[in-house]
Amino acid sequence: xxxxxxxxxxxxxxxxxxxxxxxxxxxxxxxxxxxxxxxxxxxxxxxxxxxxxxxxxxxxxxxxxxxxxxxxxxxxxxxxxxxxxxxxxxxxxxxxxxxxxxxxxxxxxxxxxxxxxxxxxxxxxxxxxxxxxxxxxxxxxxxxxxxxxxxxxxxxxxxxxxxxxxxxxxxxxxxxxxxxxxxxxxxxxxxxxxxxxxxxxxxxxxxxxxxxxxxxxxxxxxxxxxxxxxxxxxxxxxxxxxxxxxxxxxxxxxxxxxxxxxxxxxxxxxxxxxxxxxxxxxxxxxxxxxxxxxxxxxxxxxxxxxxxxxxxxxxxxxxxxxxxxxxxxxxxxxxxxxxxxxxxxxxxxxxxxxxxxxxxxxxxxxxxxxxxxxxxxxxxxxxxxxxxxxxxxxxxxxxxxxxxxxxxxxxxxxxxxxxxxxxxxxxxxxxxxxxxxxxxxxxxxxxxxxxxxxxxx
Amino acid sequence: xxxxxxxxxxxxxxxxxxxxxxxxxxxxxxxxxxxxxxxxxxxxxxxxxxxxxxxxxxxxxxxxxxxxxxxxxxxxxxxxxxxxxxxxxxxxxxxxxxxxxxxxxxxxxxxxxxxxxxxxxxxxxxxxxxxxxxxxxxxxxxxxxxxxxxxxxxxxxxxxxxxxxxxxxxxxxxxxxxxxxxxxxxxxxxxxxxxxxxxxxxxxxxxxxxxxxxxxxxxxxxxxxxxxxxxxxxxxxxxxxxxxxxxxxxxxxxxxxxxxxxxxxxxxxxxxxxxxxxxxxxxxxxxxxxxxxxxxxxxxxxxxxxxxxxxxxxxxxxxxxxxxxxxxxxxxxxxxxxxxxxxxxxxxxxxxxxxxxxxxxxxxxxxxxxxxxxxxxxxxxxxxxxxxxxxxxxxxxxxxxxxxxxxxxxxxxxxxxxxxxxxxxxxxxxxx
Numbered sequence: 001x002x003x004x005x006x007x008x009x010x011x012x013x014x015x016x017x018x019x020x021x022x023x024x025x026x027x028x029x030x031x032x033x034x035x036x037x038x039x040x041x042x043x044x045x046x047x048x049x050x051x052x053x054x055x056x057x058x059x060x061x062x063x064x065x066x067x068x069x070x071x072x073x074x075x076x077x078x079x080x081x082x083x084x085x086x087x088x089x090x091x092x093x094x095x096x097x098x099x100x101x102x103x104x105x106x107x108x109x110x111x112x113x114x115x116x117x118x119x120x121x122x123x124x125x126x127x128x129x130x131x132x133x134x135x136x137x138x139x140x141x142x143x144x145x146x147x148x149x150x151x152x153x154x155x156x157x158x159x160x161x162x163x164x165x166x167x168x169x170x171x172x173x174x175x176x177x178x179x180x181x182x183x184x185x186x187x188x189x190x191x192x193x194x195x196x197x198x199x200x201x202x203x204x205x206x207x208x209x210x211x212x213x214x215x216x217x218x219x220x221x222x223x224x225x226x227x228x229x230x231x232x233x234x235x236x237x238x239x240x241x242x243x244x245x246x247x248x249x250x251x252x253x254x255x256x257x258x259x260x261x262x263x264x265x266x267x268x269x270x271x272x273x274x275x276x277x278x279x280x281x282x283x284x285x286x287x288x289x290x291x292x293x294x295x296x297x298x299x300x301x302x303x304x305x306x307x308x309x310x311x312x313x314x315x316x317x318x319x320x321x322x323x324x325x326x327x328x329x330x331x332x333x334x335x336x337x338x339x340x341x342x343x344x345x346x347x348x349x350x351x352x353x354x355x356x357x358x359x360x361x362x363x364x365x366x367x368x369x370x371x372x373x374x375x376x377x378x379x380x381x382x383x384x385x386x387x388x389x390x391x392x393x394x395x396x397x398x399x400x401x402x403x404x405x406x407x408x409x410x411x412x413x414x415x416x417x418x419x420x421x422x423x424x425x426x427x428x429x430x431x432x433x434x435x436x437x438x439x440x441x442x443x444x445x446x447x448x449x450x451x452x453x454x455x456x457x
Numbered sequence: 458x459x460x461x462x463x464x465x466x467x468x469x470x471x472x473x474x475x476x477x478x479x480x481x482x483x484x485x486x487x488x489x490x491x492x493x494x495x496x497x498x499x500x501x502x503x504x505x506x507x508x509x510x511x512x513x514x515x516x517x518x519x520x521x522x523x524x525x526x527x528x529x530x531x532x533x534x535x536x537x538x539x540x541x542x543x544x545x546x547x548x549x550x551x552x553x554x555x556x557x558x559x560x561x562x563x564x565x566x567x568x569x570x571x572x573x574x575x576x577x578x579x580x581x582x583x584x585x586x587x588x589x590x591x592x593x594x595x596x597x598x599x600x601x602x603x604x605x606x607x608x609x610x611x612x613x614x615x616x617x618x619x620x621x622x623x624x625x626x627x628x629x630x631x632x633x634x635x636x637x638x639x640x641x642x643x644x645x646x647x648x649x650x651x652x653x654x655x656x657x658x659x660x661x662x663x664x665x666x667x668x669x670x671x672x673x674x675x676x677x678x679x680x681x682x683x684x685x686x687x688x689x690x691x692x693x694x695x696x697x698x699x700x701x702x703x704x705x706x707x708x709x710x711x712x713x714x715x716x717x718x719x720x721x722x723x724x725x726x727x728x729x730x731x732x733x734x735x736x737x738x739x740x741x742x743x744x745x746x747x748x749x750x751x752x753x754x755x756x757x758x759x760x761x762x763x764x765x766x767x768x769x770x771x772x773x774x775x776x777x778x779x780x781x782x783x784x785x786x787x788x789x790x791x792x793x794x795x796x797x798x799x800x801x802x803x804x805x806x807x808x809x810x811x812x813x814x815x816x817x818x819x820x821x822x823x824x825x826x827x828x829x830x831x832x833x834x835x836x837x838x839x840x841x842x843x844x845x846x847x848x849x850x851x852x853x854x855x856x857x858x859x860x861x862x863x864x865x866x867x868x869x870x871x872x873x874x875x876x877x878x879x880x881x882x883x884x885x886x887x888x889x
Contacts, residue, residue, distance in 0.1 A: 052801075052804050054800050054801050054804065093723070093728065096723050100721055100722060100723045100793075100794045101789065102793065102797055103793055103795075103801075104797065120801055122800065125797070150735070151735045153735075154735025154760075155738055156738075157760070158735075158736070158758070159738040161690045161691040161758070161760065162691060162737075162738050162758045165690045165691070166689055166690050166693070166758065168580065271583050271686065272580070273579045274579065274580055305512060305513060305516040306516055306517055311513065315569070318572065321573060321577070343576055344576055344579060370517075373521075374517070374521075377521070378520070380523065381525070384472075384474070388472065388474075388805045
């Protein structure tokens, strides 16, 4: 995911802000909501929570980097930046200025499948956020010009340098994506795009993209928090009601099947002091029946101090500086990743052997009930964390509405995990992690000999 | 409490959860000379073994309770924090008691965490942001000042630490009279009091020696330094000097002044570098608030070929801040933001607990948060100018850039008005 700006402002509180890691066997609460669709197709989801005098407006457009054309990678995210440059009634710079003056935090983010914009603000400022969002949804183009595009192009190029090019190991993910997903798959390229493609983006591209995707009938707006339903709906109708419906969204071309035929070994020289091993297998799309078991498998492998890889490589053998595992699943497909940084003097090849041993043990012997229970506990805590803030709840509602087809899905989402058995975890380990994979070794300059080159089953 | 330990409780009944932070007067500023990093190592070792449980068993216990515990030390204090369901709070807090009162500090884990810190320092040599922060601190403070080296210690000091050092630091600093238990969440004052008495009431020990607030002697004059990263596509910039302590009487003026200068998205420095020039993805300024005078720093990462221009703009904005009174509109934007965002910042029990811990760490009055918004509103354009003139020092500016010297040395030198010195990370195992 790529954000419009990184929050580096020191919060008022500088001490020990522990994560709200939360809770054991507690049910996940239902999120009450009301969903209304305006005549122009805009979906509005309301969720009232009067415990704190704040409100969040969180608007999701069903467009992401997966909708980009060849030669224009990174455009969906670049466009997201342009959306903050003012609209017909909002001068350049005023969008952020007016919101900050109202005590609001705001940002936007782009993924492969969707783009969102949110404002989190004191309740009494809700009309301002709605009006600003409506002006840019309905009237962005009359004041769009080359200078706005050029400026944000420079900002985004710097974002890429700051998050990818000038970061140790920063290019690992896009290197793997380009190998794992075929060239005509929407996940073949990274959300941030390439510098060359960003350079190529034109003002005409901006206009066409807006006309194609930024219409009320391609958007869902969640309003969550402390607001009055009736007056809010009056504002929504007044500000958004007159924005005309756009054309039917173009369908994405059929997605090619992702298969890794044989183990593929890649090496990337980078300015790093320690090598790092990245192994990626094909996974599944979000909410697929094996998605939740794969999440649990990632926790069992590297989720905490007692996880298999952490315990053995970092704690017992002390051969690795860090290990991590994650299951990435989104709209069309997914991938499963294990990363290991060997300690000085240890080799990536040895790490690959140890990972294979641990995966084989799960495939052969399964996992213990304790391991399953721990992973499920962690998962439940993260559900409660997500609903601890109004912004978190607005994201849940918007995500379920888009990916599951209804905002009312948090309990079903939690239930997916409750149903996972130890046998499921063993089964998905066998089904996915014994298949061919993409193996990328990022090595210090001049140390290509550290590359992992074999070890296929 | 009878043993000198403090208890702070904020009942919040929104959800059936509670957040706990235990703070101990055992931060890096309390370290003996030559033992830099022992505070962080001690705090991180607490969950690695306590009572008759080893680290793995402790982690398992916390996980069974659905609570993950975190411990660390910063400049001022050590802190152990967790969030748990109210129903599990007594059991979770009993484990926290064991961490604090009966840590084992296993030899093996001492060695492991030291190794991990050393490898992290090795990795940091290639990590522009961390490298810039570290080298900026060294450029700011006199070498014998604790703030000059990282709170977790540098490779020389960490390598020399022993289990004996950890035990000695623990024995000297972890005492009931130096400890505050903060609980925010679904508990009553009476429940919290009973819990604290049961778990900590029989913990005895004298008051530790008071912490001498770190001497914040600044390096003198201006400095411009390039930390070499050949072929870097971007320059990581740090521009600033020693700032002021959290206890400064004009804290609110300085904070609002910084919000106008570079604390918000719509601040002068970000609007200039990002929104007017497109030099960067973001540029911000901050006072790092500690008990002693922490850094004032402008941080950004800019495309290599505009490094000189970016430094010129930053210095220009700092000069302008000192020269001209700000407009009413700018003041209102900053104060309205700080006022309005207040409830958003304190939405969760963890955030409330952290805010209360902050009161304790900085000895702020109990009604601090009640009066916070009024005090922000009381700042004027004149008091902002006074704060800028008192606390921004162009003549002491230290400019540290991690970047490619072949591209940036000349323009940087022109912008700074002095020839930069160049350091090579591989050769600075322990720079002076």
